[in-house]
Amino acid sequence: MATQKVVNVGLLGCGFMGRAHSFGYRNVNEMLHPPAKVVMKCVSGTEPEKVVKAAAADMGWQEYETDWRRMIERDDIDMIDIATPNYVHVEQALAAAEAGKHILCEKPMANGLDDAVAMARAAAKARVKAMCGFTYRQAPAVQLARQMIESGELGEIYHFRATYLQDWIMDPDFPLVWRLKKELAGSGALGDLGAHITDMALFLVGTIKEVSGELHTFVKQRPLMTEFAERGKEKAVGGKKVRKGSVTVDDACMWCARFTNGALGSFEASRFAGGRKNYHAWQINGSKGSIGWNFEHMNYLDYWKDGEGSRQGFRQISATHPETPNWQGWWPDGHVIGYGECFVNELREMLTAIAENRQPAPSFQDGVKCQAVLEAVAESAGSRQWTAVPKV
Numbered sequence: 001m002a003t004q005k006v007v008n009v010g011l012l013g014c015g016f017m018g019r020a021h022s023f024g025y026r027n028v029n030e031m032l033h034p035p036a037k038v039v040m041k042c043v044s045g046t047e048p049e050k051v052v053k054a055a056a057a058d059m060g061w062q063e064y065e066t067d068w069r070r071m072i073e074r075d076d077i078d079m080i081d082i083a084t085p086n087y088v089h090v091e092q093a094l095a096a097a098e099a100g101k102h103i104l105c106e107k108p109m110a111n112g113l114d115d116a117v118a119m120a121r122a123a124a125k126a127r128v129k130a131m132c133g134f135t136y137r138q139a140p141a142v143q144l145a146r147q148m149i150e151s152g153e154l155g156e157i158y159h160f161r162a163t164y165l166q167d168w169i170m171d172p173d174f175p176l177v178w179r180l181k182k183e184l185a186g187s188g189a190l191g192d193l194g195a196h197i198t199d200m201a202l203f204l205v206g207t208i209k210e211v212s213g214e215l216h217t218f219v220k221q222r223p224l225m226t227e228f229a230e231r232g233k234e235k236a237v238g239g240k241k242v243r244k245g246s247v248t249v250d251d252a253c254m255w256c257a258r259f260t261n262g263a264l265g266s267f268e269a270s271r272f273a274g275g276r277k278n279y280h281a282w283q284i285n286g287s288k289g290s291i292g293w294n295f296e297h298m299n300y301l302d303y304w305k306d307g308e309g310s311r312q313g314f315r316q317i318s319a320t321h322p323e324t325p326n327w328q329g330w331w332p333d334g335h336v337i338g339y340g341e342c343f344v345n346e347l348r349e350m351l352t353a354i355a356e357n358r359q360p361a362p363s364f365q366d367g368v369k370c371q372a373v374l375e376a377v378a379e380s381a382g383s384r385q386w387t388a389v390p391k392v
């Protein structure tokens, strides 16, 4: 009997995404039985050693490193998972590709299009499998939506309308974290939230030809991180005399788009949408029907079909059927799943791609396509002109 392939993973970063990916690794073998089995070999982080050590034990990793470069040098690691701030992705992905490791890299792929292209080229040259972490695509309802569109059930697509809203930086005393600095994050709401809805649009509707965008920063100065007694503390110490630094990214952005297939798109991403914690929703209108999805109810699709006369109206499809794509391995019909399970599905896809010797979906090339749209939106906001999306 052939022995099952084993993939030893090294995770870079033990923050929010490090924890979410670890949830995925802990569950993927047992729940989804991928053709390659994952081993949680080693995790690294830039936090103090005792914090990284505690995180490794807490999250289920066998070992830890305090310098990510040492992890990439190790012969006993087959795959590198990049869950670090955006500006480090390029250096880490190039090093991982050079060392012949498979790569899973969080979104946005990089701070700019040139870096993303370099990462995709390096992965292709090294012939490694490379995935970009657009996690929300892994929700079964989203995969079902794609199946419905591809089969022609919705007819010609007219509209894609998406919003991704949060409110975590509305307090002007919230500190100048890495996400608010252009040199570390590349952009603000655009690359963070806008990247997800752009990937949805590219996945569900197709290529975007041109965009007209607007970026805005509501709070331009914020307390420096050094003014905070501890990382993550919500209020600066020192009252009104706190030293501040400039926010160099957008707090909110909006853009219109034209798809190559003639569809129209509208997009909004904001970190200033009071009361909205993670409101990620889209609607698609086609000539034969409409569908809508809202992450807060991620197991369902709203569906309207033309031609139902006096019985017309939106109904709710439960995307928990044994035949629903990406549902396989989960629970009996109707026993819903959540955020964490999207990461488990993401890892099943990556491990299956490694075992089947093919690129995973979404691939680094999908990450590059998304980055090209983000770049065009930023350029359009600067020039105040419709801007063509670079061909990549």
Ligand SMILES: NC(=O)c1ccc[n+]([C@@H]2O[C@H](COP(=O)([O-])OP(=O)(O)OC[C@H]3O[C@@H](n4cnc5c(N)ncnc54)[C@H](O)[C@@H]3O)[C@@H](O)[C@H]2O)c1
Pocket: 012, 013, 014, 015, 016, 017, 018, 044, 045, 046, 047, 068, 083, 084, 085, 086, 088, 106, 107, 108, 133, 134, 135, 136, 192
């Ligand atoms: N897929 C999603 O839905 C999703 C959600 C949130 C964040 N993200 C992406 O995940 C990535 C990480 O975000 P996060 O929220 O986990 O950030 P975070 O700040 O919570 O954690 C970042 C981790 O990176 C490590 N790190 C920081 N600077 C480093 C450096 N210079 N070199 C090496 N390691 C370093 C630290 O160990 C830290 O724990 C970002 O690219 C972000 O856009 C994706």
